[in-house]
Amino acid sequence: MLHAHTTNTDLFTDHLWDRTKVLRSAIDELEFLRHLGEGTLPLEVFRTYIEQDSLYLTGYSKALAILAAKSPDPQTAAFWATSSANAAAVESAMHEGMLTGGALPPRQGEPEHSQTCLAYVSYLIAAAATESYAVAAAAALPCFWIYADVGRGLAESAAKVIAADAAHPYAQWVATYGAPEFQQSAATARSLVDAAAESASEGERAAMEKAFVLAVRYELMFWDTALHPQPWPAA
Numbered sequence: 001m002l003h004a005h006t007t008n009t010d011l012f013t014d015h016l017w018d019r020t021k022v023l024r025s026a027i028d029e030l031e032f033l034r035h036l037g038e039g040t041l042p043l044e045v046f047r048t049y050i051e052q053d054s055l056y057l058t059g060y061s062k063a064l065a066i067l068a069a070k071s072p073d074p075q076t077a078a079f080w081a082t083s084s085a086n087a088a089a090v091e092s093a094m095h096e097g098m099l100t101g102g103a104l105p106p107r108q109g110e111p112e113h114s115q116t117c118l119a120y121v122s123y124l125i126a127a128a129a130t131e132s133y134a135v136a137a138a139a140a141l142p143c144f145w146i147y148a149d150v151g152r153g154l155a156e157s158a159a160k161v162i163a164a165d166a167a168h169p170y171a172q173w174v175a176t177y178g179a180p181e182f183q184q185s186a187a188t189a190r191s192l193v194d195a196a197a198e199s200a201s202e203g204e205r206a207a208m209e210k211a212f213v214l215a216v217r218y219e220l221m222f223w224d225t226a227l228h229p230q231p232w233p234a235a
Contacts, residue, residue, distance in 0.1 A: 151177025
């Protein structure tokens with residue numbers, strides 16, 4: 001895990017990581033992630049997840065763009081802006097390729113946000129727009145860090161799946177989250193939150209912690225509801 005790469009327990013993000021230990025353990029034990037790593041997740045469930053993740057990335061990109069505009073210096077702004085562009089273009093294109101490549105079951109009509117997806121992206125955009133830079137950055141961090149941590153383990157599982165079936169419809173996709181570039185982005189996002197915490201007041205750091213915990217909760221719910229959806233009330 002990323003937090004094992006440092007022994008400096010004075011880092012604010014080490015505190016955040018420890019604070020969310022129970023939630024992260026629940027994420028590690030998710031049936032969805034176990035089947036995803038083993039390559040045994042039903043294709044229709046994976047399609048649902050990719051559709052929701054595509055909708056999520058559109059909103060997350062907006063939140064990161066707002067965060068870039070509120071950044072304290074040009075270098076920080078450049079990171080969040082680049083991450084926003086990647087979410088909007090690179091990752092979204094990868095998702096679109098998965099959805100239209102013929103490997104996944106077809107879907108009728110346009111997908112709509114799940115309850116969890118809409119709640120998560122709405123929260124992140126609201127935090128970016130209405131909270132301080134430090135709090136907004138803390139809210140954005142779990143998407144980087146949790147994915148990097150989970151992705152490393154999934155990539156190892158996916159490598160075994162690919163070795164057995166090079167044409168597996170989504171093992172290649174899983175493997176991308178163990179890539180060094182993605183891991184480095186997560187490390188950079190973490191360092192920026194630590195930098196923000198250094199100059200934050202005690203009250204602001206408490207708000208940063210609450211934002212981080214809430215986003216980790218949404219990460220857990222986002223993955224879980226792909227396998228166990230919560231339908232909207234009928235219109």
